[in-house]
Amino acid sequence: MEYDKMLTRLYGSLPEKSISKERFELPKLDSTVQGKKTIIKNFSQAIKSVKRDEKAFYKYITKETATAGVLADGKLTLTGKFWPEVLEKLFNNYLKEYVLCHECGKPDTEIAERSGVKMLKCTACGALSPLKKIR
Ligand SMILES: [Zn+2]
Numbered sequence: 001m002e003y004d005k006m007l008t009r010l011y012g013s014l015p016e017k018s019i020s021k022e023r024f025e026l027p028k029l030d031s032t033v034q035g036k037k038t039i040i041k042n043f044s045q046a047i048k049s050v051k052r053d054e055k056a057f058y059k060y061i062t063k064e065t066a067t068a069g070v071l072a073d074g075k076l077t078l079t080g081k082f083w084p085e086v087l088e089k090l091f092n093n094y095l096k097e098y099v100l101c102h103e104c105g106k107p108d109t110e111i112a113e114r115s116g117v118k119m120l121k122c123t124a125c126g127a128l129s130p131l132k133k134i135r
Helices: 003-011 043-048 054-064 084-098
Strands: 031-034 037-040 069-072 075-079 109-114 117-122 128-130
Touching: 043 054, 043 075, 054 069, 054 075, 054 084
Parallel strands: none
Antiparallel strands: 031 037, 037 075, 069 075, 109 117, 117 128
């Protein structure tokens, strides 16, 4: 008999939680298209949960969607129709570039500056990665 099966027999089936490794849950954008506008309802909350500045993300998203946006009451209203999948992809790209460590992929990072260059500093592995500037 295989060792794994023996263990299962000994301890019974383990609950899912203790098997799956502890993982950081990335926030998701909650958006809705209304007429010719798109509203991201949890804009501020989502970006604050990864400890990033909402202004920087605002700049990023309006540049990437090439549209104007109004940020008010934690909500971002974009001019134009952007389906949730599109915004989700943009958000994931942002997280990959500006939140998740480029070396180890953990979200335990902060923005540091070295000689005027913005860097992503990882508190988990110590990696420093230069960041692309949002124009
Ligand atoms: Zn790291």
